[in-house]
Amino acid sequence: MVDDLISTICPYCGVGCGINLKVNELGQLKSVEPQSNHPISQGKLCDKGWSTAYAVTNKNRLTQPLKRIKNEFFPISWDEALSTIAVELNQILDDSGPKSIGIISSARATNEDNYAAQKFTRTVLKSNNIDHCARICHSPTVAGLKQSLGSGAMTNSASEIFDTDLIMVFGADPTENHSILGGHIMQAHLKGCELVVVDPRKTRLAKLANIHLQLNLGSNIALVNAMLHVIIKEKWYDENFINERCNGFKYLAQHVAQLTPVSVEAITGLKAVDIYQAAKHYSQAKRAMIFYGMGITQYMSGTNNVISLANLALICGHIGKNGTGVNPLRGQNNVQGACDMGCLPNVYPGYQSVIDTNIQTKFSNAWQCDLDPLEGLTSMGMTKAALAGDLHALILFGEDPVVTDPDQNHVKASLKKLDLFVVAELSMTETAKLADIILPAASFAEKDGTFTNCERRVQLVNQALEPLGVAMGDWQWLQALAKKMGSDQLNWKTSEDVFNEMTSLNPSYEAMTYQKLAKNHGLQWPCNNENPTGTRLLHANTFPIGKARLISVNHTDIDEPTDDEYPLSLTTNRLHFHYGCGSMTRNSPLLERETPPGILFINPENANTLNIAHLDAIGVKSRRGYIETRAIITGDVPIGLVSMPYHFKEAPSNQLTNTAQDPVTKMPELKACAVSVIPLPKGVEPKSIQQLLEGD
């Protein structure tokens, strides 16, 4: 029986669906329902959204600060926790300077929390050592689209899915990871919109698509360059658009002149005729949209992959008009917001460069303090610095890098070297287990604030429940910590105060207020004095950099090809019923039931050769690690490719994945490495990574 129905935003992926929390007369959250009139989700939720009550009210929630003494955690008061942290941080600042402390904020926290985190780093700790997980999902998007177009976000709105003639889904699995958008794509396709899917796996959308290009791992650029070649050769490009809106066409044309479809058949594993057809359909469509995901970004060539997609859209003029554009599908509910808030080592809120002296002055005046003129460390830079003994303290919230980052042994070792490691979390994660102090975080249902979804829509999050135990919102404890450290830089009474300070410094958010967000079901940035009701479509008349840049990029091989010892390629994927490290979704008895804790998808032919039956226990080994899991035999992965979801702490794919990085963004090549698979004896249960490591 519902006592109250609180409208808020789903805490899972970047789609930002409207969800209502049903709070009973005892103030408990027992169930949820979709918002029937939400502009994006229109009365729908995915299985993750429907199970939100289990995530928020689970029995594993942390309810008070914990301090580690040796290998055990003991409850302490907030006052003791924050005093301890403050004393140690001040000591480290005195001894080793601002560069020796890092903050990793959370793409799951609100904009207000993220704004507070970067301000804390910049004004209290006095460095730019602030980052968040976009490093391992969409940093190449920001870097790539920024170079090509001048702005690194989805150029369209979700609603334009219904205003286009062709949708090309590139290295993304939206029905699983952004299910409601994936559903929109299915719906548009059923109504007649053409669907082209480029993916090494037979995804759900691939099964429905008009064209599925099942390319080899890591051959995106080779494919796109060949498509560009066809489009240019056949004169299917949009000459007016190129002349008026783009630079660099001549060079690009020269660059791809020899890159015929036939010439990339071997690299891509595709037939020239199929590449030709895809190029034809995409370029000839009246309106076409590209959606892409981590199958583009999580490569050493991630930034260049993004650039090549921009090239494709640009030469066809498929950008800047309703129903055309290039759209990164961002993973976490507020990864767009965390970036917008400047939780990046190189930019202040609104992507304003920290090394630009004018901008430094602007922020320095606003915050009334001196600022570090140099870029800070990325999250992986922090890991390295910790290992090298140069980083002494790390504060991390809402992230579980021990499970989600590549090469987790490396991550673990570096975290263990820290003098002070503070984690703010909802529940005890693998990462939190390594912390010196754990702070109990308030869940999204327990705070007010805003999330920015993948279509740049800033939406209000409304508090439905009292925080569990003494849990606190992130900006609130950051503010308390700043005070303990002797700083009154963070000084707000409400989330709205934080938001208002942020909008005064972030031009894209300039004209937003909580009242306007409430009235309009959120607003899409840029929302400023020229666009007071926000912007549905980016780049309609001009790009932020004036003319877009067509940048010639080359195919690069994946870092670790297969060989005799490691004969199978491993890629990663996600399951629609889990999210991230599973710390929320795995509390649902329904979602947890869907698979064993840890699975590997393998083609029937490979399974047969290896004498593996469906759901048999298997071992998977790469140059970096070994895990045990169970086999799911499916034709959805091609021969020679195995795929593993990364949600399971028992069998984390990141024990295996490669750390080779994109040179621009340091994005690790999570989507491709070489492994070997062996069946375990019949009747043997797969051991969890924890058991395997203890056994060592």
Next chain:
Amino acid sequence: MMLNHIPDSIEIIDYKDDGKDTRHYRFRLLSKTHHSHWHETQAGQFFMLNVPEVGEAPFTFTEPPNEQNEFSALIRKMASVTSALFDLSKGQIVGARGPFGQGWPHTILKDEYILIVAGGCGLAPLVHLINTLIATTENKKIVLIYGARDEQSQMLIAQQKRWLKTITIYHTLDQVSEDSNFNDGFNLLKGTPLDVLPQALSSFNSLPSKVLLCGPEVMMNSIAQTSIGRGIPETSIYLSLERRMHCAVGLCGHCYLGDQYVCKQGPTFSWQQLQSFRSTA
């Protein structure tokens, strides 16, 4: 009459291993507050075992509750509930609800010529029935085919040895190792129950008048179809199905089969019944 979803308390009195990861458990009912039909248990019916803090799962009785309120079950370690049970020691208290479902049609099995085919754990739901038939039937012929993956996964061997005095037993193994014992009275063959079916059928004067099946569904389907092909009527073939169950009283929906629920209309069905349900599945 309102249903009762609450287990009665039972005590683990004893257990002993039987094959790999399998144990005979002996329980004693400590209360009969919530369920009053314990002493009317029929062969082939089941109970829900509740391991507090872990969950519930269905198991069949190998021996129904006796006057001392003791009953037995053969339990194989599979997942969370059984693993947790295996970690408990004698004297500890767990819960049980039951008996549930339709058992074997024992009243029409007296004085019949019966072929029984069981695979793996599928022998457990037949133990009580075979014991009853041996004890109560006068003019009988019973032939049992028991298939298992390998020697380690065979179960109830001691029990079967006692049956050997009265009934013929064929053993099949998917994998036969060199030291497999061919000389303890069982007719051992490498293969599956389907492979010895012709031989077993021809050991009856004409045809068996009843065929009872329990084991993997693929095995039961193939045996049933072959038997029908040999002229055994669909109404004379009975089988027991396994399904995921939560409530055991036809409410939770998990064990659906067409428009029916295995916990209520089953778990034993005649082949004919099953075909009509499957057609609505």
Next chain:
Amino acid sequence: MNIYLLDDIKKLQLHLTYQYQLHQIVKNNQGQSHWQQISTDQFPTLLHEKAQTSIKDFFFAQQENILVFNGEYFQETLPSPNPFVLFGVQSCDLVAVNYQDKFFKNDPYYQARRKHCLLVGLDCISPCEHGFCPTVNAGPGVRSHTADLILHPLVNQPLEKPQWLLIEGSEKGAMAIKHMTIKGQPLETAHWHYLTQRDLTLKACKQKFSDDSHINIAIEKINNNNVSAVFWQKVAIQCIGCSGCTSLCPTCSCYGTRSIKLPNDNISQERFWDSCLYEGFQKEASFHNPTAEAGKRVERFWRHKFSDGIATEFDRYGCVGCGRCEQTCPGVIGVHSIMKRIANDA
């Protein structure tokens, strides 16, 4: 059973609050209709709009603990709600509760709540989005055996002077208003010709529903086994197993259970809504799964709503035509979408 004329519905609401906690459909600040307990005497206007979530969770709770184990004994923990009235329930939801009443006839938890509830039905006089209750014999007028009291808004009344028919649907309903007076007078009995007027209004409403012939064609195809396994497999690609349809469907009743530890260290068994569309729904501990194929699960769901076998058992189809699944299905296989595809393509 008696019928009365009512000028001021607030009088009825007020009267019922003497005996019952009042629940009614209201809109939240985002314009969403939902059931809410009304605690003041500022009674909201009666909304002619179904709530997105049906009333089934008033009886079949979304999550509830059914027992307590103290280490020695297991004890039943039945809910004991105060008497409550659901005021203004549409016919589709009432028919569904009637269906659930049969299904959960012997379930102590369902019945413990149900027996404390008074249902006040509200006739729909215009079709709702996605609704097709007339096609499945579940509306738009309230079926007399499904509500304790029925309200019918009389048409042709001036806006500022609305008038209602109040129809007794059960003994319990009659008892609830037995002592009701307005300005010291007993309720005004209505002439039977008002019932004729009601019939005409409902008939006119039925006419306004859009063409739902695809539903009937598809029902026939499903029951004649004219829908192939290949068809189900194909549409099931679109099922992402979100559980939206089963959560919103007023006749879905599947549940799972798990053992949980209570704050006082006692153990309980929790039961919670489940969905037959999940891959794990029938998966056994051995991993054997009779419905591992999505096609089989999707087929099962729709058979459960439209099979003649179910109809025989419950005197009606499992579907009550509320259309909620059409709105909530991200995979575009809600009731209209799928029945159209069955009618046209299967």
